[in-house]
Amino acid sequence: MSATTETLVDFDEVLTRYEPALGLEVHVELSTATKMFCGCSTAFGAEPNTQVCPTCLGLPGSMPAVNRGGVEAAIRIGLALNCEIAEWCRFARKNYFYPDMPKNFQTSQYDEPIAFEGYMDVEVDGETFRVGIERAHMEEDTGKSTHVGTTGRIQGADYSLVDYNRAGIPLIEIVTKPITGAGAKAPEVARAYVQQLRELIVALGVSEARMDQGNLRADVNLSLAPIGAEKLGTRTETKNVNSFRSVERAVRFEMSRHAGILDAGGSILQETRHFHEDSGITTSGREKSDAEDYRYFPEPDLVPVAPSREWVEELRGTLPENPTAKRARLQAEWGFTDLEMRDTVGAGALGLVEETIALGSAPQAARKWWLGELARRANDTGAEISELGVSPADVAAVQKLVDAGTLNDKLARQVFDGLLAGEGTPDEIIAARGLGIVSDDGALSAAVDKAIEANPDVAQKIRDGKVAAAGALIGSVMKEMRGQADAGKVRELILAKLT
Amino acid sequence: MPDITRDEVAHLAALSRIDLSDAELDHMAPQLSVILDAVASITGVVGDDVPATSHPLPLTNVFREDVVTPSLTAEQALSGAPEVEEQRFAVPRILGEEA
Numbered sequence: 354m355s356a357t358t359e360t361l362v363d364f365d366e367v368l369t370r371y372e373p374a375l376g377l378e379v380h381v382e383l384s385t386a387t388k389m390f391c392g393c394s395t396a397f398g399a400e401p402n403t404q405v406c407p408t409c410l411g412l413p414g415s416m417p418a419v420n421r422g423g424v425e426a427a428i429r430i431g432l433a434l435n436c437e438i439a440e441w442c443r444f445a446r447k448n449y450f451y452p453d454m455p456k457n458f459q460t461s462q463y464d465e466p467i468a469f470e471g472y473m474d475v476e477v478d479g480e481t482f483r484v485g486i487e488r489a490h491m492e493e494d495t496g497k498s499t500h501v502g503t504t505g506r507i508q509g510a511d512y513s514l515v516d517y518n519r520a521g522i523p524l525i526e527i528v529t530k531p532i533t534g535a536g537a538k539a540p541e542v543a544r545a546y547v548q549q550l551r552e553l554i555v556a557l558g559v560s561e562a563r564m565d566q567g568n569l570r571a572d573v574n575l576s577l578a579p580i581g582a583e584k585l586g587t588r589t590e591t592k593n594v595n596s597f598r599s600v601e602r603a604v605r606f607e608m609s610r611h612a613g614i615l616d617a618g619g620s621i622l623q624e625t626r627h628f629h630e631d632s633g634i635t636t637s638g639r640e641k642s643d644a645e646d647y648r649y650f651p652e653p654d655l656v657p658v659a660p661s662r663e664w665v666e667e668l669r670g671t672l673p674e675n676p677t678a679k680r681a682r683l684q685a686e687w688g689f690t691d692l693e694m695r696d697t698v699g700a701g702a703l704g705l706v707e708e709t710i711a712l713g714s715a716p717q718a719a720r721k722w723w724l725g726e727l728a729r730r731a732n733d734t735g736a737e738i739s740e741l742g743v744s745p746a747d748v749a750a751v752q753k754l755v756d757a758g759t760l761n762d763k764l765a766r767q768v769f770d771g772l773l774a775g776e777g778t779p780d781e782i783i784a785a786r787g788l789g790i791v792s793d794d795g796a797l798s799a800a801v802d803k804a805i806e807a808n809p810d811v812a813q814k815i816r817d818g819k820v821a822a823a824g825a826l827i828g829s830v831m832k833e834m835r836g837q838a839d840a841g842k843v844r845e846l847i848l849a850k851l852t
Numbered sequence: 853m854p855d856i857t858r859d860e861v862a863h864l865a866a867l868s869r870i871d872l873s874d875a876e877l878d879h880m881a882p883q884l885s886v887i888l889d890a891v892a893s894i895t896g897v898v899g900d901d902v903p904a905t906s907h908p909l910p911l912t913n914v915f916r917e918d919v920v921t922p923s924l925t926a927e928q929a930l931s932g933a934p935e936v937e938e939q940r941f942a943v944p945r946i947l948g949e950e951a
Contacts, residue, residue: 385918392921401939402926410929422918443906450869452943499940514940517929646867651906659912 360613364605365537367577367612373539374585375532375604376574377484377546381525381560382494382567383426388521389493390417390460390655395523397566401516409521411456417654419444423523424467426559427491428660428668430525431468433553434486439467441659444491444652452515453495461526463649466490467658474677475549477541479695484546485530496520525559531585539575539608544601547571548701549676551597555704556673564596565740571600573628575607577615586611587621591635594628596737597701603628606635683707687716693724700728702738708745714752722748726769743772750779754789763836764788790839797830797838801846804829815851823847856884 367373388395391408407415431438445463471486497519502511527550535542551569554562562569576588589611591603606628611621625638674682680703684694687710697703702723709719723738727748731738751768754760760768760783771782783789804826805812814822823844830843861880865872872880923929926939935942 387916387918387920392916392919393923394920400926402929402941404923405929406921406923410924412932418916419914420918421915424915441912448867452941498943499938501937502945512945513943514937515943516940646863648867653907656907656909656911656914 359610360617361606361609362612362616364609367608368537370580371577371608371612371615372533372536372580372582373604373608374576374578374588375529375535375539375543376588377529377532377543377600378572378574378590379527379547379550380570380572381430381527381554381562382569383423383523383525384558384560384568385420385422385426385523387420387422389420389423389491389523390521392418393518393521399518402518404518405520409455410517411454417460417652419655419658420523423491424658424660425668426523426557427467427489427525428665429557429672430527430554430559431471431489432665432669433557433672434468434471434473434489434527436468436471436486436489438660438665439465439469439658440662441465441657442467443657444655445649446652447492447647447649449647451495452513453498453520455496455517455520459492459495460652460655461492461649462490467660473546473550473553475542475545476677476680476695476698477538477545478699479691480538482532482535482538482542482545484532484542487528487530489525489527492524492526494519494522494524533585540601540604543573543604544597545699547600548597552704553676556676563740564737567595570595573600573603573607575604575611576621577608577611579615586615587623589621589624589626589635591626591628592638595630596740598735598737599628599630602633603635606633610635687720689716689720693720696724696728700724700731700738702728705739705745705748709748709752712745712749714749718752718755719748722752722765722769726766730769730773741773742775743769747772747779754779754783758839758842759783759789761790761836761839764790788837790837797834797843798846800830800833800838801826801843801850803833805847805850812851815847818852820848820852856881856888 385395387393388409391406393404393406393409396404408417428438442462442465444460445465446458447461447463448458450457466488468489469487471489473484473486475482475484496515496517499514499516501514529546532539532542532546547569551562551564554560554569560568564570571594573591573594574588575591576586578584578586589607591607594600594603607626614621622637626635627638628635673679680694680698683689683703684691687706689697697706697720700723706716706719706723709723710716727741727743728738731741751760751765754768755762755765767786767788768779768782771777771786772779776782776785808826808829811822811825815826826847827840827843830847831838831840858877858881861877861884862872865877865880930936930939930941933941
């Protein structure tokens with residue numbers, strides 16, 4: 354990676370002169386059992402080249418056959434994004450040479466997407482932005498390349514190894530219209546869009562939608578135009594943006610970089626950029642040139658898809674609750690304040706909190722752990738809260754132990770330490786670390802006696818009726834018990850002995 | 853009828869990864885024009901009321917159920933590969949031609 358020699362303009366300063374326009378392209382890898390055009394399994398983690406057949410290897414004479422499940426998922430995604438569903442559309446071949454695409458074309462859709470003209474309302478800090486959806490179309494994934502060489506990256510590789518298990522897995526590409534008017538909030542709007550789109554995809558149950566596993570991939574288009582200008586500026590397309598946080602950072606960086614070029618009287622090169630997670634910068638990728646003349650034409654081996662209106666309405670009936678309405682309902686059910694709800698959504702923890710509550714935790718307890726504890730830790734390490742390795746089932750299990758008096762909050766935090774370190778289930782961690790509240794009354798009683806003996810003046814105050822002084826003794830007992838005692842019970846014991 | 857220019861042939865050759873010499877480019881351009889002319893003659897017999905057709909069969913919605921069918925074994929899949937390493941297809945460096 355070459356060092357950046359570009360002039361970056363301070364973000365706030367960019368906004369004094371330019372208006373950003375965003376565009377987001379999100380690829381969703383569907384969780385159908387089979388590939389889009391053949392019956393090979395899509396199961397993750399199989400041995401290389403064991404889920405391939407003549408069709409997805411592009412061997413001569415093979416013929417594709419469309420997966421009904423893929424079409425249904427595409428229609429449901431389109432409907433959930435308030436799109437119109439095409440009455441008739443075709444697949445098209447997008448021709449290019451690249452070793453991860455064995456057919457030398459990708460079966461995609463061109464000017465007849467299955468879904469088009471929709472929108473999604475995105476909330477940022479309590480403000481709603483309506484993001485227009487240009488289209489959602491069906492296509493297929495490529496194989497997975499491993500680059501062999503000193504750099505381990507595609508640049509400077511000596512040669513590459515390709516596994517085609519992923520080739521042909523159904524993808525839905527969702528493209529927004531240009532998003533303008535977000536101004537200073539453009540980075541947050543971009544992040545919130547991808548985050549809420551993911552929630553929607555998960556609610557639809559059509560994909561695992563894990564960004565870290567590449568089930569959900571975002572390309573970020575950005576351009577700047579002088580404030581008041583009618584025409585959009587030249588855009589760049591940033592790829593390799595693999596987390597919600599990176600979406601926000603990529604927008605921020607490109608805004609600063611574009612402004613530096615435009616301020617100096619330069620012009621933006623329309624190109625693909627690569628985002629670097631470690632440094633938060635983008636570097637130039639392939640230039641858009643005539644090498645990307647895809648010569649699309651209708652796929653002659655597949656007949657058109659013409660979803661009947663009855664089928665579309667049937668699928669509409671399977672849609673989950675609209676996310677905005679759902680948020681309002683959950684907030685009322687949980688008794689969260691606007692601020693608590695906003696923080697929960699903003700941290701990407703809505704679904705996690707919801708699942709935890711569904712598993713039996715009180716709403717405020719679920720919120721406390723996810724927002725008070727786990728969101729902070731995710732932030733510390735720059736990870737997504739959903740990717741910490743702590744599940745709603747874990748949090749619900751910990752809270753159940755707190756409710757039962759087996760753990761207090763302090764011990765519960767140590768269980769989370771163990772969960773984050775991958776030490777096993779809450780029960781295993783409690784056993785291995787020797788956590789858990791001591792319920793042995795003898796041990797507790799002895800610790801209380803010891804505390805009273807060590808603090809005669811405090812004990813006397815309590816005997817004189819100053820019950821509030823018990824706090825000092827409780828602290829001393831808790832220290833003795835290494836935190837593994839129920840503070841309420843300790844208090845009862847102290848008062849029983851002294852009053 | 854459209855004449856294919858020499859530049860267009862060069863562009864198509866580049867897209868198709870076919871290395872053509874100057875002499876071959878000069879030779880191909882008129883040949884491709886002749887082929888296109890021949891195909892274009894069909895426009896003379898269809899009226900404005902005939903839409904462009906991408907498929908000869910009047911069928912739509914031919915689907916396969918989402919049920920797994922057997923794949924090839926890795927040995928079968930890789931049997932035609934010129935180079936194999938770690939049960940994967942070994943291919944020449946990818947960005948070489950753009951570097």
